């Protein structure tokens with residue numbers, strides 16, 4: 223599943239690829255996009271920049287139009303230099319300038335908004351962990367302000383509490399914060415809540431610096447073997463890297479997303 227660091231990496235890469243140049247070709251081969259007439263509406267427009275808000279992608283054009291994309295579980299964006307072949311399998315949308323093409327695959331959410339039209343889901347988003355104004359203490363306070371009986375491991379995935387935390391970072395953040403994902407939010411101290419915000423932001427920042435690959439664990443002496451990328455995520459039954467106890471896992475929340483944790487290190 224794409225997490226926040228993917229959106230932010232995309233913001234850098236896609237903006238660099240096509241911003242400032244008029245679109246010379248727009249294709250929307252996915253039939254579900256047909257009614258929006260995106261190629262006609264965006265023809266000749268110029269991207270000012272692409273902005274990531276949590277997992278939302280907002281392409282802001284000079285006309286004032288905004289293209290909203292959300293990747294959900296399987297969508298991706300790719301950038302190709304001029305002249306490179308752009309794969310057509312799974313292609314939903316391609317925006318080309320004379321210098322490059324950016325292409326969206328497998329949708330599933332793409333909406334082109336006219337100038338001034340509201341962005342319905344995005345405006346309800348909580349503070350973005352990677353935004354320039356991300357304040358761990360404020361994120362912690364927001365976590366403490368929600369329904370106190372919700373489990374911590376479910377609440378940190380709520381994009382209204384904080385944007386950007388997906389399933390991998392959920393487990394990794396709570397391990398590093400030493401917080402049991404099954405605790406009720408109402409039992410968190412302000413320090414614990416702020417730690418969760420701070421660690422989540424740090425991990426997402428590392429993900430952006432690391433070309434969107436998720437690597438939260440760096441072994442001592444740099445002796446990483448392939449696959450040694452996390453503290454607990456994906457390591458069910460294997461020894462905790464801190465204490466040696468077997469890592470546990472179980473589905474959590476309405477969506478039953480798997481949570482990994484160490485029962486000894488997390489309280």
Ligand SMILES: [Zn+2]
Nearest residue numbers: 462465484487
């Ligand atoms: Zn442990």
